[in-house]
Amino acid sequence: MEQIRQEAREFMINTYYELGKTEEEALHRIEEVDQEIVDKGFYEQTFEELEYGAKVAWRNSNRCIGRLFWDQLHVIDKRHLKTEEAIFQALVEHIDFATNGGRIRSTISVFPQLKQGEKVRVWNHQLIRYAGYVTEQGVIGDSDSIEFTNKCIELGWEPKYGHFDILPLVIQINDNEPRWFEIPEDVLIEVPIHHPEYDWFSDLNLQWYAVPIISDMSLDVGGITYPAAPFNGWYMGTEIGARNFADEYRYNMLPMIAEYMGLNVKRQSTLWKDRALLELNTAVLHSFKEAGVSIVDHHTAAQQFKKFEEKEATENRDVTGKWTWLIPPVSPATTHIFHKPYSNEIVKPNYFYQGKPFKEG
Amino acid sequence: MEQIRQEAREFMINTYYELGKTEEEALHRIEEVDQEIVDKGFYEQTFEELEYGAKVAWRNSNRCIGRLFWDQLHVIDKRHLKTEEAIFQALVEHIDFATNGGRIRSTISVFPQLKQGEKVRVWNHQLIRYAGYVTEQGVIGDSDSIEFTNKCIELGWEPKYGHFDILPLVIQINDNEPRWFEIPEDVLIEVPIHHPEYDWFSDLNLQWYAVPIISDMSLDVGGITYPAAPFNGWYMGTEIGARNFADEYRYNMLPMIAEYMGLNVKRQSTLWKDRALLELNTAVLHSFKEAGVSIVDHHTAAQQFKKFEEKEATENRDVTGKWTWLIPPVSPATTHIFHKPYSNEIVKPNYFYQGKPFKEG
Numbered sequence: 001m002e003q004i005r006q007e008a009r010e011f012m013i014n015t016y017y018e019l020g021k022t023e024e025e026a027l028h029r030i031e032e033v034d035q036e037i038v039d040k041g042f043y044e045q046t047f048e049e050l051e052y053g054a055k056v057a058w059r060n061s062n063r064c065i066g067r068l069f070w071d072q073l074h075v076i077d078k079r080h081l082k083t084e085e086a087i088f089q090a091l092v093e094h095i096d097f098a099t100n101g102g103r104i105r106s107t108i109s110v111f112p113q114l115k116q117g118e119k120v121r122v123w124n125h126q127l128i129r130y131a132g133y134v135t136e137q138g139v140i141g142d143s144d145s146i147e148f149t150n151k152c153i154e155l156g157w158e159p160k161y162g163h164f165d166i167l168p169l170v171i172q173i174n175d176n177e178p179r180w181f182e183i184p185e186d187v188l189i190e191v192p193i194h195h196p197e198y199d200w201f202s203d204l205n206l207q208w209y210a211v212p213i214i215s216d217m218s219l220d221v222g223g224i225t226y227p228a229a230p231f232n233g234w235y236m237g238t239e240i241g242a243r244n245f246a247d248e249y250r251y252n253m254l255p256m257i258a259e260y261m262g263l264n265v266k267r268q269s270t271l272w273k274d275r276a277l278l279e280l281n282t283a284v285l286h287s288f289k290e291a292g293v294s295i296v297d298h299h300t301a302a303q304q305f306k307k308f309e310e311k312e313a314t315e316n317r318d319v320t321g322k323w324t325w326l327i328p329p330v331s332p333a334t335t336h337i338f339h340k341p342y343s344n345e346i347v348k349p350n351y352f353y354q355g356k357p358f359k360e361g
Numbered sequence: 362m363e364q365i366r367q368e369a370r371e372f373m374i375n376t377y378y379e380l381g382k383t384e385e386e387a388l389h390r391i392e393e394v395d396q397e398i399v400d401k402g403f404y405e406q407t408f409e410e411l412e413y414g415a416k417v418a419w420r421n422s423n424r425c426i427g428r429l430f431w432d433q434l435h436v437i438d439k440r441h442l443k444t445e446e447a448i449f450q451a452l453v454e455h456i457d458f459a460t461n462g463g464r465i466r467s468t469i470s471v472f473p474q475l476k477q478g479e480k481v482r483v484w485n486h487q488l489i490r491y492a493g494y495v496t497e498q499g500v501i502g503d504s505d506s507i508e509f510t511n512k513c514i515e516l517g518w519e520p521k522y523g524h525f526d527i528l529p530l531v532i533q534i535n536d537n538e539p540r541w542f543e544i545p546e547d548v549l550i551e552v553p554i555h556h557p558e559y560d561w562f563s564d565l566n567l568q569w570y571a572v573p574i575i576s577d578m579s580l581d582v583g584g585i586t587y588p589a590a591p592f593n594g595w596y597m598g599t600e601i602g603a604r605n606f607a608d609e610y611r612y613n614m615l616p617m618i619a620e621y622m623g624l625n626v627k628r629q630s631t632l633w634k635d636r637a638l639l640e641l642n643t644a645v646l647h648s649f650k651e652a653g654v655s656i657v658d659h660h661t662a663a664q665q666f667k668k669f670e671e672k673e674a675t676e677n678r679d680v681t682g683k684w685t686w687l688i689p690p691v692s693p694a695t696t697h698i699f700h701k702p703y704s705n706e707i708v709k710p711n712y713f714y715q716g717k718p719f720k721e722g
């Protein structure tokens with residue numbers, strides 16, 4: 001309890017200061033919150049506090065290159081929801097609102113805070129994600145999802161054994177049996193991947209969903225943990241083009257693209273992997289633009305991050321960052337990030353990994 | 362003195378064990394060395410100790426991806442040299458031996474150890490390196506060399522204001538005035554950079570020297586510091602193609618290459634930087650091969666590093682490494698290195714940065 005009081009106090013001081021409120025207001029609020037914690041063991045944040053906390057948590061996300069826009073996060077307050085159905089509806093609304101016909105809005109939906117004996121979890125890693133199946137012919141779909149896909153099947157979801165099957169939303173309240181729901185198709189945008197010059201690229205039948213909505217991290221603000229608080233921005237192209245489609249343990253498309261390109265894959269020094277990777281990333285950026293879905297290339301993202309660093313400097317705030325995540329996985333040395341160190345100090349409010357809600361096997 | 366004794370002891374135990382000698386031999390040698398240190402304040406290593414120490418120092422070099430070949434280092438013992446001329450001659454011999462007509466040999470030359478009042482330093486960062494000049498028209502040559510180039514000019518070296526002027530060797534013994542010497546042209550190999558398909562690439566008039574010979578780090582073995590111990594391997598292509606020629610603060614060639622390629626440099630999302638970078642790296646690898654000069658691409662280097670990790674595991678030795686340096690600056694996520702963590706623990710023997718022998722201004 002001492003820790004909640006301490007973190008609440010610090011959060012209120014910083015937040016009220018940044019919001020330009022008076023010291024009196026801050027002190028008054030601290031007293032109020034302190035009393036609430038002493039009385040009940042927890043406290044409730046105002047919407048303003050929650051909103052600012054979620055934004056600052058983004059600003060403090062060391063692994064995120066997209067932080068220039070931290071102040072433009074849409075915060076949707078769903079802390080009052082108590083049932084799986086209501087939460088499911090809210091998640092669908094989140095998808096719809098964030099997708100916005102392709103003009104993606106950075107958005108977070110915040111569900112009830114963690115309390116003694118009360119816990120809401122969304123089991124999905126991202127709200128929209130493709131299933132992965134281990135079959136005798138090898139993995140089908142996204143191998144990153146294999147374990148969760150098995151869980152869904154155990155819960156009664158029907159596997160489809162396609163490469164791009166959207167997984168259901170799985171919601172758990174307290175220790176109840178988790179419940180799963182299909183996402184209605186009409187809120188989903190998926191982007192078929194074409195290349196601006198190579199027609200054959202379409203034959204690869206690649207597609208990816210429009211909006212990455214991380215749903216398994218907790219939001220930690222002022223001593224309060226929100227274990228269900230899915231948030232999204234828009235994609236940086238390399239996430240899809242240099243990792244999801246390219247990693248050997250994911251869709252592993254580089255060998256096939258190289259083959260279509262007619263590259264000599266026997267000799268590494270032809271740089272066939274780099275060539276295939278470049279065309280794949282070109283195709284991803286091109287396709288999202290063509291489909292009218294927000295996306296940012298890694299050069300522009302790095303420039304925006306530079307602006308973020310400059311803005312933070314003018315506000316006299318330190319920028320913390322995790323270099324190994326901030327550098328893009330394509331041509332990293334062409335960005336300024338590569339050429340400077342970042343301190344990976346963890347500052348709160350922030351988003352944190354949490355234990356998986358389900359166990360292996 | 363306690364520290365030298367301790368480090369000597371540890372080094373002897375490990376080295377004699379790895380060399381398959383008996384415990385008796387090790388203990389005998391430790392006693393001998395210990396006595397020498399007590400008597401004189403320092404000790405001399407046998408050639409075998411020095412050789413093994415230099416090799417293990419390479420094996421322990423956390424930033425080096427080339428460590429599979431640590432056991433094949435050629436160690437040249439020049440600890441007896443006392444004059445600048447003799448050291449200069451030895452450096453020229455090093456260049457010649459290591460270059461080997463293009464079939465580069467990993468080589469280190471070891472000059473006198475650091476003692477009270479005795480210190481040999483090679484001022485150059487690498488034995489072969491291009492000068493850099495600040496002029497009214499901007500920087501000419503390699504901006505990485507500007508400060509050292511100024512020093513050379515102060516010492517009487519004649520600047521040539523070309524893009525690829527080989528700097529002189531600058532050698533300092535103790536507190537004497539440093540002396541400079543031109544490297545005879547007949548020991549130098551330089552590689553003109555062509556592209557296998559783009560003829561215009563030759564019009565860029567790029568070239569690079571064949572052998573990177575780091576000469577400003579110290580070798581630290583068994584409590585002894587060798588402040589002059591230049592070592593070389595061969596290049597990994599990206600060092601030249603993704604850093605020396607590409608970095609904005611170095612030769613900054615990407616905009617011009619993109620222009621020759623006819624790319625739209627107004628929009629980052631065309632990935633023009635990545636395209637130019639890829640062709641530049643292709644050209645570097647191609648040109649070195651064509652010229653018969655050893656070079657390794659980053660994919661092959663990563664595979665070799667993987668083999669190194671496997672070999673070390675069979676020897677029950679931990680591999681330490683610095684991830685931020687080990688990942689190549691082109692398509693890093695296509696190598697296994699990107700996908701695992703490395704411990705950056707510093708183990709001795711090792712190569713260390715030392716303070717610059719010259720001061721700014």
Ligand code: HEM
Binds near residue numbers: 054057073232
């Ligand atoms: C607006 C567009 C955004 C872009 C382009 C962007 C970009 C990125 C990228 C490229 C990563 C690395 C992902 C990876 O390598 O797996 C990342 C990580 C992250 N971002 Fe952002 N981001 C955006 C919005 C947001 C928002 C709105 C939040 C939270 C409110 C956020 C919080 C985070 C966090 C917590 C991580 C680390 C995720 C993890 O560890 O798996 N980002 N971001």
Ligand code: HEM
Binds near residue numbers: 415427596600657712
């Ligand atoms: C045989 C071929 C070799 C290859 C391909 C190779 C490759 C590399 C590469 C790519 C780097 C990073 C350079 C940079 O980013 O600036 C590096 C760093 C390093 N290598 Fe190797 N290397 C080789 C041989 C050697 C040898 C023979 C030694 C010592 C005996 C050595 C010791 C080091 C050290 C100490 C560093 C760090 C240098 C620094 O911090 O500036 N390497 N190596």
